[in-house]
Amino acid sequence: MIRKLLPLAFVALSATLHAQPTEKPVLHGSHWMAITGKPLAATAGARIFQQGGNAVDAACAMLAATCTMWDVLSWGGETQALIYHPKLKKVIGINALGVAPTGATAAYFKSKGMNFPPQYGPLAAVTPGTPGGLCTMLAEYGTMSLKQVLAPAMELSEGYPIEAQTANSMERDKERIKGWPYSKAIFLTHPGEKREAPEAGEIFRQADLLQTLQRMVEAEQAALKKGKNRKEAIYAAYDRFYRGDIAKEFVRGCQEQGGLITMEDLANWKVLTEEPLHTNYKGIEVYKLSQWTQGPMLLQSLNMLEKMDLKAMGFNSARYIHTLYQVMSKAFADRDFYYGDPYFPPAEPIQGLLSKEYAAKRAAEINWDKNDPLVKPGDPYPFEGKENPYRELLQQWPGKPSGNNSNQGELAISEKYLENVWLGTTSVEAADKEGWVVSITPSGGWLPACVAGKTGVGMSQRMQSFVTDTALNPFNVVEPGKRPRVTLTPTLAMKDGKPYLSFAVQGGDTQDQNLLQFFLNVVEFGMNVQEAVEAPNINTYQYWLSLGDEDRKPRPGQILLHASTPAYIRKELSRMGYQLRFENKTSGPTNAIFFDWKHGSFWGGSSNYGEDYGIGW
Template sequence: MKHLFTILVCLPLILSAQSTQKPVLHGRHWMAITGKPLAATAGAAIFQKGGNAVDASCAMLAATCTMWDVLSWGGETQALIYHPKLKKVIGINALGVAPTGATPEFFTSKGMKFPPEYGALAAVTPGTPGGLCTMLAEYGTMSLEEVLRPAMELADGYPIEAQTANSIEREKNRIKEWPYSRSVFLTHPGEKREAPTAGEIFRQAELLATLKKLVETEREALKKGKSRKEAIYAANDRFYKGDIAAEFVRGCQEQGGLITTKDLADWKVRIEEPLHVNYKGIEVYKLSQWTQGPMMLQALNILEQFDLKSMGYNSARYIHTVYQAMNMAFADRDFYYGDPYFPPAEPIRGLLSKEYAKKRAETMNPDKNDPAVLPGDPYPFENGSNPFIRDLEKRIAKENSTASIDQQYLDQVWRGTTSVEAADKDGWVVSITPSGGWVPACIAGRTGIGMSQRMQSFVCDSSLNPYNVVAPGKRPRVTLTPTLALKDGKPFLSFAVQGGDTQDQNLLQFFLNMVEFGMNVQEAAEAPNFNTYQFWLSLGDQDRKPKPGQLLLQSETPAWIRKELIQRGYKLRFEDRTSGPINAIWFDWQHNSFWGGSSNHGEDYGIGW
């Protein structure tokens, strides 16, 4: 290859001078980081052809969707984009909506407490194809064909990695329930191992045909004199209103799903103003309350009331303070967050006010965990009155499960996806946390597209969250939460992580690791974090109640810190790695270069130049 790349790989700690398992990634012209090595290569290829960070991020998104395991094409895309000409952060809401007939009564009549985890009934409308087309058309420079080419090559056959292949094998009994999934995933039917093996060339002819249809539509539009943007949107329309949509709906309904052709045709990507707060001179941006992102902003507002640096990194006092702040923010998330395009209107202005945060901080017990922390009342902080005060009172009887934490519960907490981070020398920055349609995915007909499982993030009981009750055309409140931060009006940090309800816990601590404790981007990505389980789960269709006082720590936490935390009322759990699979880019304006950090958890990978 003509050009050399600085490649970030998962290396063992070889040199004593190296404080991290993976080295910092440095780049001058561009940076591409995501959850799969081949997908990072796709982003690098687009950069090498002259694409900007939006083009590269779209190529990485398409590639990760094609490689399954943690997401697919029928899922959802949540993105933040820094526009260097406008000098502002833009939000991309490409989350699907509940289909026609998806009501609380529908699900409860089937004996369900929440919408299901799996199958066609778990699906909201696909959002990722529209999200990719919108980002590319509005902010990219390349054609859809150019950014989809790596994904099409992958669909034509790529050596499948062990993580995905083994996931398919573990889930093969469920996969067999769905005929189109069975034909795609189980490449060795009737054998002892029916899934592909690591390194086997995994081919997806039907998905490739779907992607070719999008490219063909774009080509035809360009031949007719349409602009680049118009041609991309023509391809988008074929997905949501043409023959692809018809087959998707047919396959969905054949397998018991609710999505209609009208649901697809009516759905639109929303380009939004993100939310932000200022933490010690740094503007931190999140998508709005249809994600859990504002939870991190609330926690930062609360923690700004404390001198965290003087407490010391991961001291018992620091862990306790951050844990309590996260619990307060989670309690508000669980009750007040929902789709802002549906009534009732969420009290987000009150929730993000500094005065509200100060009041919440004043209620924190400095010595003991509060197992009964409940949502606050933000309405007075936006000159309103709380219309759901009685529902808050009802929650007291619903909180605080005493059930133990088992592997099924942890799977629901940690359920992963991927993240995409990209930046270029012209100032474009992209942070994406896409998800949905993970293995075991129910494939919609002969489209090759796995349907989302995001319906499960709704509630059916309004007393749990009156803003997030399932309804046709409504978006569920998701865990997916990319982040951008600006300092002195310029990009400071772009970061995201996978892992369900742990996402904003780990992103919060990653940010504090850098801002309060002076870690570089790779040190902060690998540094041990801690997790609370004192919140309502966002995924799963059974026990989603909080687990008060449960605290996940890194296995090497010193004995004296463990002892003090137990005295404060915590029940401790331990894992070898607790940082979360964080990917990030830090902007070194002194030298006009990028510093990249990529998780040491699994397959996360970055390339810079």
């Protein structure tokens, strides 16, 4: 009898595998979709949706939860967001990135023997941006109170069962954490024992952070009692964080540990609402935040790729991989030299950088036979009708590694280097049936974080993304009040005047590499969102690192391929001058939503590794 049933079992298994070709199923929903970096945080978004909130409300709840759970970020970090406003029918950019504090100058860091601001500690901190970003998004585009939206995060701060990934990060970095008294008190819950950090599943409590969140809610509720409206009350909480008793304790704790942030720095900082940049790729409008992020790098890449027949090359063929590598190398070189804070002079030539004519010129320079290890920034100024004021710097640009260029192996890729390449963040994706769409890539204040006093708030480490040498990038030299050029880069795509894709990914300099390939997977190769987030990627290291210690130099020709790459493609890429590395993981976890207008539904995708998670209804 058992033998007779076996063929039927195999038929059923075959049908199941055919019905679900991906390791994780596609998420489907028609009312709302909530996806982020932790299952509990996705649940926080679902709770808000179930209470009647819109996608902005839910996104803010997920943002608060991920910060509270130290999902490679904390409350003292920065928030970058794109929001589709269905009533205005436009995409809105949110710039909640902190600024360099008083005294943070290139001369200051050079006097300490640093070529870049430090990777960790109080001197790595820009002013906190996430509390202000959350309050601004909620006040301007949400429907609920701060009390409602912060409720899940406040429950988490009272105590939640911590995951192994976060707990092990605390244990791994405990020697550094011990140098900061407020961090030590929070993260090392078993001082003196062999394992000093929490164990997986242990209830992790954050009394100081809970008090900070309670104070913000108290400010909101007091304002409501005085007759203020919902928006005004939320901004009262904003003010308490940046100008009130929370700010005073944050500054005290920061300066006690050697940081530079002042009360004036916090009071003068503000969230900026912006017009995002965009380009049209074969009828699809792709939106990114402006040149204070690396987002335009993806737009430049699409402009170069638009006239190429990528589908005919074949997915992840040697020709396709070589094309992506060369295009990304050129876009990264432009990023490394020209991107910076648009609110500080000099003005970046972003119009020229994003012009189709400039893209055509850059694409025409590609060597189709082998890798070019000497790719440099181009000159976009003529495409704005201007002359390049940095021509001399450009000619001498230190974009190539030192030494004999034929000996690329002299700059090896160490584990430390890879850690700096992949330094994580999280992402938040939300959409609802009313048409609101939110894509956020928040970060900063990740473990090992230096906590500012009794606030429970980990300080950002984003100062390290500045440079101190004008020759490397004249637009991104550190100075007080300025925002560093960051890697953080959410994406929205529109088609036929409607949302088409919302997507973002974890990682540092890998983000727009991964997002570019995700987008092409869907648009050029017809993958659904889950197939696209699971598909093998390539990664280039031919750029200057945005994060890390002093070793930021490019690794020309070094390429990361998926372990499944066939031998004949490996051989061809080696012949073209690439040095190959292989991993089973070739992308940070990507989260995405596809808008199915034919059926009036959402398709959600979340990578098949990591802890990212989505819920739809």
